[in-house]
Amino acid sequence: MKKKNIMFQGTGSSVGKSILTAGVCRVLKDMGYHVAPFKSQNMALNSFITKDGKEMGRAQVVQAEAARIEPMVEMNPILLKPSSDVGSQVIVMGEVYQNMTATEYHKNKPKFKNIIKEAYDKLAEEYDAIVIEGAGSTAEINLRENDLVNMGMAEMVDSPVVLIGDIDRGGVFASIYGTYMLLEKEEQARMKGFVINKFRGDVKLLEPGIKMLEDKINIPCLGVIPYFTLHIDDEDSVSLRLSYQAKKDIVVGVLRLPHISNFTDFTPFEMDEDVEVKYIKSALDFKDIDLLIIPGSKNTIEDMVYLNNTGMTKKILEHHKKSKPIIGICGGYQILGSGIIDEGNNESSVLKTNGLGLLNTSTIISNKKRTVQVEGTIDISFMGEKLKADVKGYEIHMGVTKFNESHQHFVHLQEGHMDGAINQEENVLGTYLHGIFDNDKFRKFLLDNIRRQKGIETKDQTLSFEEFKETQYVELGKIIKEHLDVEKILEIMSEF
Structure with a gap:
């Protein structure tokens, strides 16, 4: 050439x-x-x-x-x-x-x-x-x-x-x-x-x-x-996958936040023929959700305000009362806590807001961004099942989250660091790890739990996510x- x-x-x-x-x-x-x-x-x-x-x-x-x-x-x-x-x-x-x-x-x-x-x-x-x-x-x-x-x-x-x-x-x-x-x-x-x-x-x-x-x-x-x-993975949020997927036996609901980030976290669910990823745009879209995910956000406080103003906060709490699992990733993890403060206006013009209160955590938005690939081990009890597995992912966040020691830690990272929290009822989980669902063992653990509850046959994985890609x-x-x-x-x- x-x-x-x-x-x-x-x-x-x-x-x-x-x-x-x-x-x-x-x-x-x-x-x-x-x-x-x-x-x-x-x-x-x-x-x-x-x-x-x-x-x-x-x-x-x-x-x-x-x-x-x-x-x-x-x-x-x-x-x-x-x-x-x-x-x-x-x-x-x-x-x-x-x-x-x-x-x-x-x-x-x-x-x-x-x-x-x-x-x-x-x-x-x-x-x-x-x-x-x-x-x-x-x-x-x-x-x-x-x-x-x-x-x-x-x-x-x-x-x-x-x-x-x-x-x-x-x-x-x-x-x-x-x-x-x-x-x-x-x-x-x-x-x-x-x-x-x-x-x-x-x-x-x-x-x-x-x-x-x-x-x-x-x-x-x-x-x-x-x-x-x-x-x-698509580049941006005009992707068709945000608007339509065929109906399947298991419905993973992802909140369509105004400032949603890294919705590519959920591509691995598309490997499973019985799983539908449904992007929730209003309070009318919560029907038949088996696993609710609150995704990352570039403006966590304003997205929390959006959930309150649209009536979706009420629907999330109703989902929780049914003892159905909820997972928050990054900004979603922050939203699950008791409150978020951004006194330096690092992301938002709004200084603070209450969170959903489903985790006993609180977050302060700082002017320093944590950007790092991480590996660690999860040893958890969630939705009545236990799992121990090695996982990896990456962090992109400007928030520092503090959590009550009565919660389970989600991931034990390298050098003794901890990430994430699981509530005492073991049905709400928050983590800063993007790419967490790329980890085949963890993803299968979540889906098989739902399959058993719904009487759906569990299946062996023939391909890893990397092989599937x-x-x-x-x-x-x-x-x-x-x-x-x-x-x-x-x-x-x-x-x-």
Whole structure:
């Protein structure tokens, strides 16, 4: 290859940039290339902690896994974690920089350009090829000045660009044509092809439109990707899995908090054919929930206020009175306690609130974030059953939680540290460990307990979660190889 890079940009958000980037990483890896993903700026509340304690977006972690390499923060040097409609916590090279409004961040973009370029250059020294992902729409002309993530990024590293359009939402020809025509001439020169994603039906019916579009913008169609469903983590909360899943025997209910973070924690439940993950959006959605989970949150106090205002607090407490299990992860763990205080306005403009009071704990939100991968041992009694197992996960939180010693500890971590708490009735559990359900033995312990109570046959696990994920990446690679002209992409990289 003459060029080390290829960049996938989109006509809009959620057109499939992240998953196609992951797929191309897998195909190039299978072809023998040492390949890495890169996204200069990611806006998402799904994040991950690397082995060296740095925070990065989950999408680039998925892409790294697809490329069979260890995630590193250089793959996502800037992460924006929205904490309100107009502001975000800005993470630079894996560490908290500061909270900024959108306007403040846009003004500060020039400061970040060198950081992004240094991160990219480090990858370029180590890898044969880099597959770059853009963000949102290529044609956000109001943000073109100081752009760091679309054409500005392509210019920074002199990358050819492929444009992705989503036919499932309609108007794909207009969106591709309109996007291309809004670009400057030198930007159009970078655009070497387009891809139509999420197609359902007979592709022959699409071919006349593709030919007309190719003639109008003079760049080729590099593939028509069929609509497919795989159990691979999505980047952000517009994921379809938040709105619908087929009805199953066991219902795991996850509160759809306004500031929900790391909903990718619940992907492992999708392995089990008898388990439905239902995202609870209102007080009307609590029917038939077997296991209730309160997920992570980027603004725990305001999400607690939301639960009170929507009547969901009452429904949670009713669920608890039925002696059904409740688990809180990170911000959800904080919500389960007696109260949360944020006197420094580190996350919220609200200083404090009462929690659900289901755990005898209290949390103070600090200005220091704990970001670390952890391993430990659980030796617990929960829902009338006992379990001892090794587990691992990662922590991302700014809260310090104190708990009453009458509670069981959930995890005994390395170096004598403790995490989490279980109430005396053994039906409420809180933990700071993201990824806890990735641990097969713990997840099976929870689900088998519910199966026994409902008279459902328990099943042996044929695959671990890690093995299951690999089957999904293999299938993704097959889809990309069959429907995307990868040889043409390599040719573009050779000629640009």
